[in-house]
Amino acid sequence: MAARARRRDLAGPATEVARDLVGWTLAARSPQGVLRAMIVETEAYPPEDPASHAFGGPTPRNGSMFGRPGTLYVYVSYGIHHCCNVVTDRIDVGSAVLLRAAEPTRGIALMRARRGGVPDRDLCRGPGRLAAAFGLDRRHDGEDLVLGRTVWLERGTPPGRVVASPRVGIRRAVDRPWRFSVAGSPWVSSPRPVRGRASTPP
DNA sequence: CCATAGATCGGCT
DNA sequence: GCCGATCTATGGC
Numbered sequence: 540m541a542a543r544a545r546r547r548d549l550a551g552p553a554t555e556v557a558r559d560l561v562g563w564t565l566a567a568r569s570p571q572g573v574l575r576a577m578i579v580e581t582e583a584y585p586p587e588d589p590a591s592h593a594f595g596g597p598t599p600r601n602g603s604m605f606g607r608p609g610t611l612y613v614y615v616s617y618g619i620h621h622c623c624n625v626v627t628d629r630i631d632v633g634s635a636v637l638l639r640a641a642e643p644t645r646g647i648a649l650m651r652a653r654r655g656g657v658p659d660r661d662l663c664r665g666p667g668r669l670a671a672a673f674g675l676d677r678r679h680d681g682e683d684l685v686l687g688r689t690v691w692l693e694r695g696t697p698p699g700r701v702v703a704s705p706r707v708g709i710r711r712a713v714d715r716p717w718r719f720s721v722a723g724s725p726w727v728s729s730p731r732p733v734r735g736r737a738s739t740p741p
Numbered sequence: 742c743c744a745t746a747g748a749t750c751g752g753c754t
Numbered sequence: 755g756c757c758g759a760t761c762t763a764t765g766g767c
């Protein structure tokens with residue numbers, strides 16, 4: 540059924556992989572069952588990007604960003620939330636894609652339980668919410684999404700046009716349209732992409 | 742619908 | 755000390 544993401548699918552410039560990952564599925568196995576959600580929003584953080592955690596070189600926090608393509612990088616945001624990234628380039632490069640939002644497809648009951656009765660639309664709408672719904676945290680940092688049996692990716696096709704827009708919540712390099720999302724999807728986090736940036740909305 | 746405050750941790754980008 | 759790749763609750767229009 541679902542074809543797993545291969546190493547070569549995830550290897551390459553973050554801007555390209557970020558666009559490719561829209562429409563793919565993030566999957567995780569827990570004692571209570573398998574969770575799946577279709578990725579509808581990503582952001583690229585290439586190595587030369589001043590807004591990237593990897594910009595200043597490796598540290599204990601971002602070390603997994605410098606791993607192989609397909610490595611999972613999970614960091615703590617604002618001391619409370621967790622955010623999940625897919626490493627996309629060769630070892631020691633420091634390039635990743637932030638998973639920002641997804642449309643739940645399997646294990647929705649478990650996601651609802653974990654997310655405390657929020658509307659279904661908000662289960663995975665936002666990077667912190669996505670990590671919470673999947674139960675991912677710093678313990679999962681550095682896991683291999685290509686060979687991993689608890690967290691992995693499956694290839695897919697976007698359900699609509701993929702549009703580019705400026706990234707959310709950063710102050711440096713705001714001019715780079717490195718946020719990719721499914722145009723018009725209700726599962727995409729706000730602010731919604733501005734029309735007419737790099738692609739045309741429906 | 743929008744704006745704002747507070748939570749709470751690690752890096753200094 | 756300050757600020758961030760965030761989210762939630764609350765109060766106002």
